[in-house]
Amino acid sequence: MSDAIIPEREVEEQELYHAKSWWTEKVFSQDAKIIGIQYFCTATAIALIGLVLSWFMRMQIGFPGLSIISEGFYYQAITMHGMIMVVYFLTALFLGGFGNYLIPLMVGARDMVFPYLNMISYWTFLLACLVLVASFFTPGGPTGAGWTLYPPQAILGGTPGQESGIILMLVSLSIFIVGFTMGGLNYIVTILQARTRGMTLMRMPLSIWGIFTATVLAMFAFPALLVSAIMMILDKTLLTSFFMPALVEMGEQLSYGGGSPILFQHLFWFFGHPEVYIVALPAFGIVSDVLSVHSRKNIFGYRMMVWAIVAIGALSFIVWAHHMYVSGMHPYFGFFFATTTLIIAVPTAIKVYNWVLTMWRGNITLTVPMLFCISFIITFLNGGLTGLFLGNVIVDVPLSDTYFVVAHFHMVMGIAPVQVVFAAIYHWFPLMTGRMYNETLGRLHFWFTFLGSYLIYFPMHYLGLIGVPRRYYEMGQTEALYTQSAADLNVFITLTALVTGFAQIFFFINIFWSRKYGAVAEKNPWQANSLEWRTPSMPPSHGNFGKELPVVYRWPYDFNVPGAKDDFVPQDVSNSEVELAEGYEGTEIKAEQT
Amino acid sequence: MSIFDTLSQKPWLPSQEKKDNLHTGQSFAFESSRVALICFLGSITALFSLFFVAYVGRMAYGDWRVLPEPFLLWINTGALVISSILFQKAKNLSNRFIFDNAKYYLLAAGIFAILFILGQFRVWNLLNSYGYFVDSNASFAFFYMLTGLHMVHMLGGLVVWIWSISQIFKSDLSYTKLKSTIGSTAIYWHYLLVVWLILFCLLIVT
Numbered sequence: 001m002s003d004a005i006i007p008e009r010e011v012e013e014q015e016l017y018h019a020k021s022w023w024t025e026k027v028f029s030q031d032a033k034i035i036g037i038q039y040f041c042t043a044t045a046i047a048l049i050g051l052v053l054s055w056f057m058r059m060q061i062g063f064p065g066l067s068i069i070s071e072g073f074y075y076q077a078i079t080m081h082g083m084i085m086v087v088y089f090l091t092a093l094f095l096g097g098f099g100n101y102l103i104p105l106m107v108g109a110r111d112m113v114f115p116y117l118n119m120i121s122y123w124t125f126l127l128a129c130l131v132l133v134a135s136f137f138t139p140g141g142p143t144g145a146g147w148t149l150y151p152p153q154a155i156l157g158g159t160p161g162q163e164s165g166i167i168l169m170l171v172s173l174s175i176f177i178v179g180f181t182m183g184g185l186n187y188i189v190t191i192l193q194a195r196t197r198g199m200t201l202m203r204m205p206l207s208i209w210g211i212f213t214a215t216v217l218a219m220f221a222f223p224a225l226l227v228s229a230i231m232m233i234l235d236k237t238l239l240t241s242f243f244m245p246a247l248v249e250m251g252e253q254l255s256y257g258g259g260s261p262i263l264f265q266h267l268f269w270f271f272g273h274p275e276v277y278i279v280a281l282p283a284f285g286i287v288s289d290v291l292s293v294h295s296r297k298n299i300f301g302y303r304m305m306v307w308a309i310v311a312i313g314a315l316s317f318i319v320w321a322h323h324m325y326v327s328g329m330h331p332y333f334g335f336f337f338a339t340t341t342l343i344i345a346v347p348t349a350i351k352v353y354n355w356v357l358t359m360w361r362g363n364i365t366l367t368v369p370m371l372f373c374i375s376f377i378i379t380f381l382n383g384g385l386t387g388l389f390l391g392n393v394i395v396d397v398p399l400s401d402t403y404f405v406v407a408h409f410h411m412v413m414g415i416a417p418v419q420v421v422f423a424a425i426y427h428w429f430p431l432m433t434g435r436m437y438n439e440t441l442g443r444l445h446f447w448f449t450f451l452g453s454y455l456i457y458f459p460m461h462y463l464g465l466i467g468v469p470r471r472y473y474e475m476g477q478t479e480a481l482y483t484q485s486a487a488d489l490n491v492f493i494t495l496t497a498l499v500t501g502f503a504q505i506f507f508f509i510n511i512f513w514s515r516k517y518g519a520v521a522e523k524n525p526w527q528a529n530s531l532e533w534r535t536p537s538m539p540p541s542h543g544n545f546g547k548e549l550p551v552v553y554r555w556p557y558d559f560n561v562p563g564a565k566d567d568f569v570p571q572d573v574s575n576s577e578v579e580l581a582e583g584y585e586g587t588e589i590k591a592e593q594t
Numbered sequence: 595m596s597i598f599d600t601l602s603q604k605p606w607l608p609s610q611e612k613k614d615n616l617h618t619g620q621s622f623a624f625e626s627s628r629v630a631l632i633c634f635l636g637s638i639t640a641l642f643s644l645f646f647v648a649y650v651g652r653m654a655y656g657d658w659r660v661l662p663e664p665f666l667l668w669i670n671t672g673a674l675v676i677s678s679i680l681f682q683k684a685k686n687l688s689n690r691f692i693f694d695n696a697k698y699y700l701l702a703a704g705i706f707a708i709l710f711i712l713g714q715f716r717v718w719n720l721l722n723s724y725g726y727f728v729d730s731n732a733s734f735a736f737f738y739m740l741t742g743l744h745m746v747h748m749l750g751g752l753v754v755w756i757w758s759i760s761q762i763f764k765s766d767l768s769y770t771k772l773k774s775t776i777g778s779t780a781i782y783w784h785y786l787l788v789v790w791l792i793l794f795c796l797l798i799v800t
Contacts, residue, residue, distance in 0.1 A: 009618045108619070113626045181637060185630045193626045195619035202603040203614060219633060223641035227648060230739065238728050240735035242652065258657030258732060263648060270644070298606070306601060553615055555605040 016543050017115050028123075030115035031542055035122045036101030037432070042122075043093040046129050050084035051501055053077040062494025064474040071473045072160035075144030078471065079161075080132075082147025083169070086275065087176060088129055090417055094282040095180070095218065096125060098424060099187045099211045101432070105532035106208050108196025108550050108572075110543045112186045121186070124179025128172045135161065135168035143169045146471070148268060151243040151261050155236045157250065167236060170229040177222045177229075187215045196531070198552035202306065203571070205530045205556045206299065209306050210285020213313040214278045220317070221274035228267040235259070262327055269320035276413050277316040281309055283420035284351055287373050289556070290427050291355055293528045294370035295362030296567055298557035301354045308347035308354075315344040325396045334393040341391035345384070352381055363560075363567070367526075368442035372423035375450040376416050383412025386461065401471070404464025407457045415453045422449065422507070429511070430525045434538050435518035438510050445506035452500025459489050529570045530556040631778045635785055638747065642789055645743070646796065649736050653800060659731040663798060664720050670713035671794060677706035678787045685780035688773045697762040700776065703783070704755045711745050733800070740793055747786055754779050 019025035029035060057077050059068045069077065100118065104111050112118045135142040144160030145153060153159050154166055161169075191204070191212045204212075231242040235256075243264040244256035292299040299305060321329065321337040355377050364370065386408040390396045399405060422445070429437050468486050475482040524533040536546045550572035558569040563584040604610050622629055652658070680703035687696035718738065728738045758779065761772050 009620055114630065181634070184637075185633055188633050189626050189630045192621040193629055195621075197619050198615050198617055199619045200603065200605065200614045200617045201600050201621065202605045219637040220640045223637060224644050226641060227644045230743075231648070234728075234735065234739060238735075240729050240739075241657075241732050242648070242735065255729065258655050260652060260655060263651050266651075267644065267648065302606070303601070303604065310601070552619075554611065557606075 016110050018542070028119060030111070030119045032100040032104050032112045032115070032118060033432075033540065033544075035118055036097050036099070038122050039092055039096035039100060039125065042126055042129060043089050043097060046084055046133070047089040047093075049133070050081045050089060051504070053081040053084075055498060055501060057081065058494040058497045060473065062491045072141070072144060074473045075146070075471075076142045076160050076165070079144050079147050079149075079169075080136075080142050083173075084132070085414065086147065086279070087173070088132065090279045090413075090421075091180075091218070091275070092125055093421060094279060094417070095187065095211060095215060096122065096183055098207070098282060098286065099183070099215070101428070102207055102532060103187055103190050103211065104194075105535070105540060105544055106205050106530055107191060107194065108199055108531045108545070108552065109190055109194040110545065110549070113189045113194050114186050117182045118186050121179050121183035124175060124182065128176035128179060131168055131172040131175060135165045135172075138164045138168065141165055148265075148272070149232070150268075151232060151235065151259075151264050152245065152247060152256075155232065155244075156247070167233060170233045170236075173229050174226060174233075177226045180218060180222060184215045184219050187211060188219070196549045196552060199571075202303070203552060203555045205285070206288040206302070206305055206309070207282070207285040209309050210282040210288075213309050214281040217274045217281070217313050217316060218278045221271045221278065224267050224271035228264055228271070231267075232264065262324075265324050265327055266321070269323045270317070272323060273320040274313075274316045277312055279413055279417050281313065283376070283417045284309065286420050286424045287355065287376055288351075288358075289528075289530065290369050290423050291358050291373050292557055292559070293427075293526050294367055294373070295359050295364050296559045297358055297362040298559055299354070300357035300360075301350070302555065302557060304350055305354055308350045311347040312344060315340060315347070319344055322391055322396070325393050326400045331393075338391055338393050342388065345388060345391075348384060352377060352384070367426075368437070368439065368446055369423040369427035371443070371446045371450075372419045372426065375446070376419040376423065379411055379419060379450075379453070380416040382458075383408055383410075383416055387412060399464060401469055402464035403460040403468050403470055406470050407460035407464060410457050410460075415457065419449070422446075425511075427526065428532075429514070430521035430538070431532060432539055433515040433518070434521055435514055435516075436521045436525065437514045437518060441506050441510040441513075445503065445510065448500060448503035448506065452496055452503060455496045456493050456500060459493055463489060524570075527566070527568045528556075529554075529558055529568050531571055534570055534572055625774055627774060627778055631781060635782070638785075638789075642743075642792075645736075645740060646792070649740070649796065652732050652736070655732075657731065658800075659733055660800065661721070661726060661733050661737050661797065662724070664717055666713055666717050666720065667794065667797075670710050670717065671790065673706050673710040673713060674787055674790055677703045677710065678783050680706060681780045681783045685776055688776045691769055691773065693762055693769070693772070696776070697759075700755070700758060700762060704752060704759065707748060707752060707755070707783075711748055714741055714745055717741070737797065744786065744790055744793065747789075751779060751782050751786065754782075 017030050019029065019031075024030070026034070029038075054077075056069050057074060059066070060074055100112070103109075132142075140161050140163035142161050143149070143154065143165035145155075145162075145166060149166070149169065155162055159166075191208060195204075231240075234240045235242055235244050239255050241256045241259040243261050244254075244259040245261065246257040247254045288299050288305055319337060319340045321333065322341045325334055325337075355373075359374075386404070390399060390405065390408055426437055426442055429435075463486055466483070466486060467481060521538065523538055526533070531550055531552070532540070534550055535541075535544055551574075552571045553574040554569065554571055556571050558564075558571075560567045561569050561578075563578075563580055565579040565581045569578055603614075605614060680699050684696045684699035684703060687693070687699065718741070721734070721737075726734045728735050754775065758772065758775055761768070761775075
């Protein structure tokens with residue numbers, strides 16, 4: 001350890017806000033940990049609505065003869081399921097939930113830099129959710145335009161929810177973006193400005209790198225959604241023609257004219273593709289940390305992992321039109337986007353290799369979070385490889401609008417990030433509640449979820465390859481193409497989806513039971529190195545750390561350091577404080593010379 | 595310290611460890627609110643840039659009509675420029691903690707900004723009376739929408755301005771907080787002036 005004097009911070013540590021009443025402590029709390037848990041609960045609640053909607057869809061697809069739901073509701077279910085899961089569940093959960101909970105703890109801060117703004121951010125998010133849910137109760141119901149909300153059909157007659165559902169959806173998204181911007185500023189500024197002493201950017205855990213880069217992406221990508229939402233609201237309410245071309249509806253010429261639906265697609269996907277990485281990058285980061293801890297090895301290629309996160313973030317802005325290959329674009333345009341799409345696979349592949357190499361010869365403990373991480377790698381690899389198929393124009397054109405696409409994106413950004421969510425919740429459950437989860441229930445939950453989701457989505461690739469189209473309420477006149485085997489497979493998928501969905505009850509029972517009756521967790525139960533486990537109390541109290549903030553002496557991946565007695569050296573332990581193994585007395589441990 | 599230097603550090607090496615242990619944990623040596631403002635401006639820049647791209651993209655379609663430019667727009671622009679200059683003056687004075695003089699500049703800057711907003715509403719009225727409605731053509735719709743959004747951002751700035759005014763006329767004011775707020779709001783003010791000038795140019799050119 002160097003004896004040199006650490007320079008004073010240019011800006012003083014800010015005063016911590018202390019709640020004065022039960023309401024300001026528990027409900028309108030400005031503590032990032034409570035705000036994080038509020039985000040968790042709200043996002044999970046709305047995800048359950050999304051899950052139930054998917055059951056309705058699957059019942060219709062598996063058993064079309066029963067006509068359980070109407071055509072209109074089928075489209076509404078598709079739309080709301082997609083939007084809820086992508087924006088209101090995964091984005092909110094990773095950035096709002098894990099961002100709030102982990103950032104101050106992992107960088108060694110007492111709270112976010114702007115706690116009041118942080119609180120407003122959550123309540124704005126809640127308002128966005130309420131507006132979205134309100135559309136179920138309006139005349140005409142929620143919008144059924146598909147989660148991409150493509151005009152002109154999104155606001156024309158015949159599309160369910162065109163009366164008011166579409167407006168509520170766009171308003172809700174706008175509110176969400178405003179709320180997110182407030183939260184996002186907090187995440188960025190806290191990571192840049194409020195780290196503890198010794199915590200350089202390159203000593204941050206990869207979770208923080210993932211959340212940081214995803215937030216930067218979101219700050220630039222969400223404006224594109226806001227732009228398209230504002231313009232579409234005006235098209236709908238004030239009859240402007242930003243996106244609406246000249247149209248005849250029911251034999252009547254509408255007042256629209258000259259607008260460009262393709263412009264909407266460009267704006268939407270300029271948001272939509274970075275959105276994939278807004279969800280994926282925090283997941284990448286969290287997986288890296290959890291894998292490293294449960295393999296008792298440093299993360300393989302830390303620098304490369306950071307570069308890959310940054311590179312993926314940058315590249316994600318120049319691949320958007322691969323979602324629009326069938327929109328009639330110029331072939332050279334498609335060529336460009338196919339090339340960038342293949343390039344983005346390089347840093348992504350580096351990450352997958354590095355995860356596997358982290359586990360290689362590690363001292364792996366197959367805890368529930370570790371199981372979920374391993375299954376994430378497998379699922380993500382599968383989804384990523386089909387992405388290479390769909391990224392190429394010539395393969396995408398025949399596969400577009402088939403179940404192959406549904407299988408691809410559910411694997412890569414549905415199931416894979418959700419597995420990380422579970423891994424993270426099990427991993428940090430002892431920190432959040434001070435108790436351990438139930439191992440048996442956790443394992444049951446894992447196997448049902450992993451095998452179940454594989455059995456749901458893997459067969460869909462075959463459905464897609466034989467040309468079964470997506471978005472169809474029932475096959476009707478196309479039955480000649482829709483073979484009996486495909487129909488049987490759909491019955492199988494529906495049954496598996498119902499079982500897998502219901503199996504999530506193991507998770508909820510585990511969480512609710514264990515937080516009250518689980519075994520009391522010992523301090524730092526996973527023997528991890530990062531700062532969130534170094535708080536004086538567990539769960540961490542208001543202000544996170546004791547009287548003094550921790551000082552960081554190393555990166556968070558010092559596992560099995562030669563000479564050290566324990567197989568881990570936490571970040572706030574200096575070299576002179578490390579307990580030495582037998583035979584190493586009188587020496588000082590050396591960091592790895594790689 | 596450039597981003598490339600940072601990203602090429604090897605935090606596990608003993609030589610790097612010595613340097614890293616001396617780090618204060620702060621990336622920029624200025625206030626957090628300033629960092630937040632810069633990030634926020636980055637986000638709004640993305641927003642307005644995408645609107646401008648959509649504007650230029652939509653212009654290429656055959657039905658685009660040219661919007662007249664009432665002379666009042668020039669007067670409004672003048673008001674906004676004066677407002678920005680006055681705000682800068684207030685900022686310079688508050689940086690030297692001369693709040694007694696700064697408060698009048700601050701007040702005047704806000705009044706000119708309000709005049710600008712009222713002027714923009716008057717332009718809307720004029721265009722409406724000429725028959726250029728929001729739904730008549732995409733170019734008119736863009737004009738109403740973009741000026742409207744610009745005004746919403748101005749109103750956001752005015753909320754902070756009202757807070758600053760309420761503070762600066764108090765006898766027991768928190769100097770450093772006020773100085774930092776006035777400084778940040780001035781940057782935001784200049785930023786909105788630049789956005790308006792680009793918007794205005796786009797309107798004149800097309």
